[in-house]
Amino acid sequence: MPDTELVVAATLQGAVRWVADAIVGDAKAAMADHGSFHLCLAGGSTPRDLYALLSSPLWRTRVEWDRVHLYMGDERYVGAVDPRSNYRMIRETLVDRILVPPRNVHPIPTGGRDPEADAARYETVLRNSLPAGSGGVPRFDVVLLGLGNDGHTASLFPGSTAIDETQRLVVGVSPPMAPTPRITLTPPVINAAQRVIVLTGGALKAGALRHMLAEHGSPHEIPARVLDPDDGRLCVSVDLAACSELDAEPLHDGIVTIRL
Numbered sequence: 134m135p136d137t138e139l140v141v142a143a144t145l146q147g148a149v150r151w152v153a154d155a156i157v158g159d160a161k162a163a164m165a166d167h168g169s170f171h172l173c174l175a176g177g178s179t180p181r182d183l184y185a186l187l188s189s190p191l192w193r194t195r196v197e198w199d200r201v202h203l204y205m206g207d208e209r210y211v212g213a214v215d216p217r218s219n220y221r222m223i224r225e226t227l228v229d230r231i232l233v234p235p236r237n238v239h240p241i242p243t244g245g246r247d248p249e250a251d252a253a254r255y256e257t258v259l260r261n262s263l264p265a266g267s268g269g270v271p272r273f274d275v276v277l278l279g280l281g282n283d284g285h286t287a288s289l290f291p292g293s294t295a296i297d298e299t300q301r302l303v304v305g306v307s308p309p310m311a312p313t314p315r316i317t318l319t320p321p322v323i324n325a326a327q328r329v330i331v332l333t334g335g336a337l338k339a340g341a342l343r344h345m346l347a348e349h350g351s352p353h354e355i356p357a358r359v360l361d362p363d364d365g366r367l368c369v370s371v372d373l374a375a376c377s378e379l380d381a382e383p384l385h386d387g388i389v390t391i392r393l
Contacts, residue, residue, distance in 0.1 A: 137346065138368040139391040145334035145372040149183050152332050152370050156187065156275060157195045159328060163274040164200050171263055173204040173276040173318070174227075175287070176219030179332055180279060181226050188230035198233040202262060206278060207288035207317040208241035210248050210305070217313065218243075241303075241316050248305030248314045256303040259322065266325045267363055271302065273326040276318075280333040284341040284355030288317035295319055296352050296359055320359045327365045331357065334372035342371060343378040 142148040160170040174180065186192055209217050213224075220240040228238055239258050242251040259271045266272030278286045289296050290308050298304060298319040307314050323329060333342065344350055345357040346369070352359040360367055 136367070138366065139346070140368060140370040141373060141376055141389050141391065142370070143373050145179065145182070145374075148332060148334055148370045148372050149179070149186060152183055152277070152330055153186050153192065155328075155330060155368065155370075156277075157192075159275050160196050160201065163327070164197060167264060169200050169202060170196075171202045171204065171272075171274045173206050173273045173326070174223055175206050175277045175279045175332070176208070176222060177279045179334060180277065181222055183277075183332065184223060184227035188227050193231050196231075198231045199237075201233055202237045202239065203228065203233060204239045204259070204262075204273070205241045206276060206323070207315055208243060210243050210251075210314040210316060212243065213240065243316070248316050252301075252303040252305045252316045255316065256301065259302055268325075270321055270325040273322075274328070276323050276326040276329045278323075278329065278331050278357075278360070280331055280338055280341055280345065280357055282337050282341055284344055284357050286331065286357040286360065287323070288315040289320070289356040289359065291356060292353055293356065296356055320361075323360065324362050325365075326362060329360055329362050329365065329367050331360070331367075331369045332371075333369075334375050336374045336377055338371070338375045339378040342369075342375050345369075346379070 140151050163170040208219050211217050213220055241255050245251050263271035280286055283291055288306050293306055295304050295306050299321060301319055302322040303318055305314055305316050344355040350358050
């Protein structure tokens with residue numbers, strides 16, 4: 134694994150709050166540097182809590198949302214109003230509650246009949262909307278990701294050929310044991326980000342987290358091991374329960390940052 138900042142909070146709420154603070158700080162820094170902030174969002178239940186916090190009355194004024202562009206790391210190939218849609222969750226918990234211009238919101242298209250064709254369309258959106266980083270790869274300021282019980286992140290699942298992708302930035306995938314295809318960002322564009330943040334929690338994630346942070350291991354078995362920002366930072370924000378298989382000091386209150 135690359136150099137990693139592991140942030141361990143006593144509770145999941147603490148881990149969520151740390152990420153919210155990090156996003157606010159990174160947004161201010163990005164706007165000061167190049168005038169806008171490009172944030173890639175994750176689906177799932179834990180990010181839902183983060184979006185609810187960021188859009189709450191006490192937090193939403195801390196970010197100049199009119200200068201923010203929002204993107205997605207992955208999406209199920211379903212309609213935008215489908216209960217399974219990541220974008221529907223993001224819209225209901227964040228987009229509809231903040232003053233972000235509609236033109237700055239970039240959901241993954243799922244309205245066609247071909248996930249690969251819509252993946253190519255989204256790659257064009259990234260290339261046209263994001264500033265170019267090293268080697269001309271579009272660069273997010275922050276990519277937010279989750280961690281599955283099986284070690285997947287975005288829609289990069291164990292054994293997927295998308296883990297080895299080096300050219301395409303967005304691809305269609307067919308997850309194992311799932312009837313619905315998905316579209317996902319690939320390692321080249323994720324690892325080009327200024328900062329990659331993994332947010333997760335709970336005892337069920339302990340094994341995946343241990344394998345993700347282990348000195349040795351294969352991304353084909355634990356896809357989150359593919360996270361290795363080229364010249365950015367990798368941060369993992371978790372609660373104490375997720376660290377039950379790590380050598381971490383017990384916490385009763387507060388947050389500890391561990392450099393790995």
